[in-house]
Amino acid sequence: MKLLYFAWLRTRVGCAEEEVALPPQVHDVAGLLDWLRARSDRHAEALRNLGLVRVAVNQDYVGLTHPVREGDEVALFPPVTGG
Amino acid sequence: MIRVQREDFDVGAELERLTAGNHRIGGVASFIGLVRDMAGRDRVSALTLEHYPGMTERKLAEIEAEAHRRWPLDAALVIHRYGRLEPGDQIVLVATASPHREAALAACHFLIDWLKTEAPFWKSESTPAGERWVEARAEDDAAQERWTPSLEV
Numbered sequence: 001m002k003l004l005y006f007a008w009l010r011t012r013v014g015c016a017e018e019e020v021a022l023p024p025q026v027h028d029v030a031g032l033l034d035w036l037r038a039r040s041d042r043h044a045e046a047l048r049n050l051g052l053v054r055v056a057v058n059q060d061y062v063g064l065t066h067p068v069r070e071g072d073e074v075a076l077f078p079p080v081t082g083g
Numbered sequence: 084m085i086r087v088q089r090e091d092f093d094v095g096a097e098l099e100r101l102t103a104g105n106h107r108i109g110g111v112a113s114f115i116g117l118v119r120d121m122a123g124r125d126r127v128s129a130l131t132l133e134h135y136p137g138m139t140e141r142k143l144a145e146i147e148a149e150a151h152r153r154w155p156l157d158a159a160l161v162i163h164r165y166g167r168l169e170p171g172d173q174i175v176l177v178a179t180a181s182p183h184r185e186a187a188l189a190a191c192h193f194l195i196d197w198l199k200t201e202a203p204f205w206k207s208e209s210t211p212a213g214e215r216w217v218e219a220r221a222e223d224d225a226a227q228e229r230w231t232p233s234l235e236v
Contacts, residue, residue, distance in 0.1 A: 006135055007205035008216045056203070059138035075135060075203075079219030082132065082163060082204025083116055083175055083195060 001070055003036075005046075006077035009053065012046035022070050029055050030064040032074065052078055084159070085143040087134065089166040092176055101158045102180050108157050110184035112191035114177045120170035122217070125210040132165040132174070135203035139163070146197045150179065153193070154186040161194060163204065193230050200227040 001022045005013045026035050033053070037044045047053060055062055056075040068074060086092075094115060102108045118130045143161050150159055158180040168174060177194045181187040206217040 004135070006203065007133055007207070056135075056138055059135075059141050061201075075138065077135070077203065078205065078216065080200065080203050081206045081217045081219050082134070082202045083199035083223075 001068070002073045004073065004075040006075065008078055009046050009076050012042060014042050022068065027067060028064065029057070029062060029066050029068060032068050033064070047076070054079060084161075085140060085147055086162045087136075087139050087143070088162065088164060091164070091173060092162050094173075094176060097160060097162065097176060098178055101160050101178055105157055105180070107182055108180045109182045110187040111178060111180045112184070112187040114175075114191055114195045115173055116175040116195070118168045118170050118172045118174060122208055122210065125212065127170060127208045127210055129167055129169050129209040130174075131167045131207045131209070133205045133207070134163075134165045138203050142202045143198065146194060146201060149197070150190045150194050154181065154190040156181050156186060156190055159190065159194065161198065163198070163202065165204065196223075196226045196230060199223045
């Protein structure tokens, strides 16, 4: 699975993108975020307040119960500020 | 039509192209977003826009399609820039064309309100205190909600 980070999530995690093998117990976005927070201190810090994290799976906004599968592109980012 | 680009744009040339050859059009509405030199009490020397290539184009195209579903538009254009910009620089252009003004004005307003809360762009400001990420504003969510119900996201 490809993970993408943008804006301050990118700087806090310390990379713009990483390829991860999805563990068998992870089935949805909430599970993925829990697993990521246990991955490193940087991930834990970046994902501390989920109220500030938006998630897109395969370039569509999704909620915490949305399924995730091997091969998905999952992006994590703060609320958008364009325009 | 949507475009995501680093380069500046020429509003006059873009509006001319938008209506070229279509004499059904009776009104064109446009919104141009510019970089401000102040954020609260802090001077801003530059704004850097980051985006999510792929998803940005996809969301802008969805928003444009929704505007066409809601109003009888002959043409719509959204150009959004990314990269490093300075105060006074143009960030975004939204333009809509229709036989009558109501549809053009409403659709233009809708497009900029939706774009601000849906399109994956993020701004970072350079201030005397350093570089910092701009926070999303509750007013922008409220502005978007004015246009609900309906765009499924």
